[in-house]
Amino acid sequence: MPAIVLDSPSARDIAQAMVDGFNRHYRLFRTESARAKHRFETCDWHGQQRAQRERIEFYDLRVRECQRRLEREFKAGEQPMATWQQVKLHYIGMLVSHKQPELAETFFNSVTTKILHRSYFHNDFIFVRPAISTEYMETDDPKAKTTYQAFYPEQHRLEDTVRAVFDFLGLRVVFEDAQRDARYVATALRRELGDSRPRPNFQIQVLSSLFYRNKGAYLVGKVINGFREIPFALPILHRQPGTVFIDAALFGEEDLLLLFSFSRAYFMVDMEIPSAYVQFLRSLMPRKPRAEIYNALGLAKQGKNLFYRDLLWHLRHSSDKFRIAPGIRGMVMLVFDLPSFPYVFKIIKDFYPPPKETTREQVRGKYKLVKHHDRVGRMADTMEFSLLAFPRERFEDALITEIEKYVPSQLEISDRDGDGQTEVIIAHAYIERRMIPLNLYLQEAIESSTKDPAAAAQLEHAVLEYGNAIKDLVAANIFPGDMLWKNFGVTRHGKVVFYDYDEIEYVTDCNFRRVPQARSEEDEMSGEIWYSVAKGDVFPETFGPFLLGHPKVREAFMRHHADLLEADFWQRSKERIQRGEVIDVYPYGIHRRFDVNEGAWGASELADPAAASAETPADQPDMSAPMTPGEPSE
Numbered sequence: 001m002p003a004i005v006l007d008s009p010s011a012r013d014i015a016q017a018m019v020d021g022f023n024r025h026y027r028l029f030r031t032e033s034a035r036a037k038h039r040f041e042t043c044d045w046h047g048q049q050r051a052q053r054e055r056i057e058f059y060d061l062r063v064r065e066c067q068r069r070l071e072r073e074f075k076a077g078e079q080p081m082a083t084w085q086q087v088k089l090h091y092i093g094m095l096v097s098h099k100q101p102e103l104a105e106t107f108f109n110s111v112t113t114k115i116l117h118r119s120y121f122h123n124d125f126i127f128v129r130p131a132i133s134t135e136y137m138e139t140d141d142p143k144a145k146t147t148y149q150a151f152y153p154e155q156h157r158l159e160d161t162v163r164a165v166f167d168f169l170g171l172r173v174v175f176e177d178a179q180r181d182a183r184y185v186a187t188a189l190r191r192e193l194g195d196s197r198p199r200p201n202f203q204i205q206v207l208s209s210l211f212y213r214n215k216g217a218y219l220v221g222k223v224i225n226g227f228r229e230i231p232f233a234l235p236i237l238h239r240q241p242g243t244v245f246i247d248a249a250l251f252g253e254e255d256l257l258l259l260f261s262f263s264r265a266y267f268m269v270d271m272e273i274p275s276a277y278v279q280f281l282r283s284l285m286p287r288k289p290r291a292e293i294y295n296a297l298g299l300a301k302q303g304k305n306l307f308y309r310d311l312l313w314h315l316r317h318s319s320d321k322f323r324i325a326p327g328i329r330g331m332v333m334l335v336f337d338l339p340s341f342p343y344v345f346k347i348i349k350d351f352y353p354p355p356k357e358t359t360r361e362q363v364r365g366k367y368k369l370v371k372h373h374d375r376v377g378r379m380a381d382t383m384e385f386s387l388l389a390f391p392r393e394r395f396e397d398a399l400i401t402e403i404e405k406y407v408p409s410q411l412e413i414s415d416r417d418g419d420g421q422t423e424v425i426i427a428h429a430y431i432e433r434r435m436i437p438l439n440l441y442l443q444e445a446i447e448s449s450t451k452d453p454a455a456a457a458q459l460e461h462a463v464l465e466y467g468n469a470i471k472d473l474v475a476a477n478i479f480p481g482d483m484l485w486k487n488f489g490v491t492r493h494g495k496v497v498f499y500d501y502d503e504i505e506y507v508t509d510c511n512f513r514r515v516p517q518a519r520s521e522e523d524e525m526s527g528e529i530w531y532s533v534a535k536g537d538v539f540p541e542t543f544g545p546f547l548l549g550h551p552k553v554r555e556a557f558m559r560h561h562a563d564l565l566e567a568d569f570w571q572r573s574k575e576r577i578q579r580g581e582v583i584d585v586y587p588y589g590i591h592r593r594f595d596v597n598e599g600a601w602g603a604s605e606l607a608d609p610a611a612a613s614a615e616t617p618a619d620q621p622d623m624s625a626p627m628t629p630g631e632p633s634e
């Protein structure tokens with residue numbers, strides 16, 4: 001790039017307006033996140049969920065606000081390109097000592113791409129790559145807590161150190177029995193450390209802000225001893241309003257991955273320097289992409305931006321082709337993937353065969369509902385993209401033919417940039433983590449189950465997990481609508497997660513009915529529905545024939561989840577929700593709770609996970625490794 005003279009009088013003012021716009025956004029975002037502490041202290045669960053939902057909208061509101069200001073005060077759309085180049089340089093200068101520079105860069109991109117023509121979406125004008133480093137940033141406020149704090153336990157006084165950590169949190173609540181909880185946590189910690197002697201660097205590091213979600217607050221940190229680093233999280237819950245206790249101790253990367261899963265609502269965390277939180281969390285979960293960590297912290301636009309950079313980077317360093325995703329084709333969604341990349345791309349089709357009666361807008365509405373809802377570990381989060389462009393040669397012909405047939409309205413194949421490369425441009429798509437479709441997973445287990453006892457156990461567990469997934473969704477007021485196996489996926493942790501949203505409804509909008517007595521034998525034998533069905537009517541007794549064709553599946557299902565075929569179960573759940581109960585689904589099994597194990601839990605002492613988890617809406621522990629290797633991590 002030739003030297004640029006900063007001679008445009010308005011460039012600096014435009015850059016300043018954008019910094020102001022971003023600062024306003026982050027101030028509001030942070031304030032709302034910080035209020036989560038008070039909502040937790042006062043058990044305002046409805047408020048917590050409302051705030052979680054509403055915060056998602058903040059970003060787009062502020063971008064629009066800023067764009068309008070630029071148009072009004074600077075006629076931004078009419079500024080010459082030379083000015084825009086200078087705007088970026090001024091902006092970089094203004095971020096030098098900013099505490100959220102990476103977010104501010106993304107904000108800049110969001111605003112400018114609304115104003116500039118596509119051909120200017122490159123590094124001269126927007127932040128294709130970050131300009132400001134986020135390394136080694138800390139607060140300048142001497143009164144503020146640093147991002148994380150270290151505690152140094154004395155040899156035999158680990159309990160005291162744990163107590164000091166509790167005090168450090170500054171929660172305005174009473175611990176039911178802090179001494180007992182400190183003992184539980186210290187015992188669990190000792191067990192994790194095994195026989196290793198305390199080394200000179202023995203310490204506990206904890207992030208200064210708690211992570212709030214629904215009815216829980218989570219303390220997150222790591223224990224360091226010698227060369228070992230053990231990530232941990234402590235869920236804090238209320239027993240009665242105002243009295244809290246530590247419910248469990250989660251240890252290791254796998255536990256943390258479940259806590260930070262893409263299938264849960266975003267956390268509320270008060271962060272001055274979000275990149276420092278991300279860096280710390282990445283040290284606990286090195287396999288989790290930074291994009292997903294930003295998402296989990298509620299910074300979804302940053303997550304999306306980093307995801308897109310990762311995707312482009314991956315495309316530059318791979319050569320395989322996009323293909324139709326394995327499994328049964330969707331009637332509403334056309335789904336494709338790149339084998340080497342652990343995500344799927346979903347486009348809403350232009351038309352749908354009967355009995356589907358929906359529209360593009362309705363489908364988008366359902367996906368939006370899921371985005372805003374508590375996903376309780378059972379619904380995959382999606383990122384929404386417009387005008388995705390990939391090189392044509394990276395697509396299998398069969399996939400192009402499929403898109404041309406079912407979604408012509410969303411497809412353009414052209415050399416958009418005039419650079420000699422033909423691109424496939426997709427007008428609108430959702431992207432989500434790839435899982436193993438449950439129907440394929442079960443099929444494989446059924447085929448191997450006669451010879452392989454492990455496969456038989458896997459089948460049993462998948463069916464158990466499937467029913468638990470539905471029960472968790474129901475507890476969160478979601479009726480999946482279409483409960484066929486193919487609409488659920490299995491994650492690397494063996495968790496069953498729902499991903500087909502076009503027919504979901506709120507449980508409270510459904511009318512769960514028993515099938516009326518047949519009036520005559522002809523009625524019963526006719527194979528037709530002979531009773532009247534109103535909108536919103538659901539007949540759980542009729543689910544069986546669709547789901548339970550295979551005897552082994554049927555047996556397992558009836559052993560664990562026969563209640564799902566009864567209208568009473570659904571009706572009772574609906575009444576609980578209507579009474580205003582907020583049911584939280586915690587990211588660990590019941591056997592992990594100190595109440596159950598009195599702090600004496602160890603991996604080898606695992607209680608029967610099936611029995612344990614069936615009792616409460618708490619998540620399942622891991623199943624054994626999935627049968628198809630190379631699938632994504634959660």
Ligand SMILES: Nc1ncnc2c1ncn2[C@@H]1O[C@H](COP(=O)(O)OP(=O)(O)OP(=O)(O)O)[C@@H](O)[C@H]1O
Pocket residue numbers: 325326327328329330331332333334335344346380432433434435436437482486487489499500501502
């Ligand atoms: N996250 C995912 N991971 C792996 N495969 C997926 C994923 N999402 C969808 N698929 C595959 O794509 C197929 C269609 O997806 P989906 O169920 O979302 O479409 P649909 O059109 O809504 O389906 P339906 O016809 O049941 O309404 C699934 O059956 C599965 O094989």
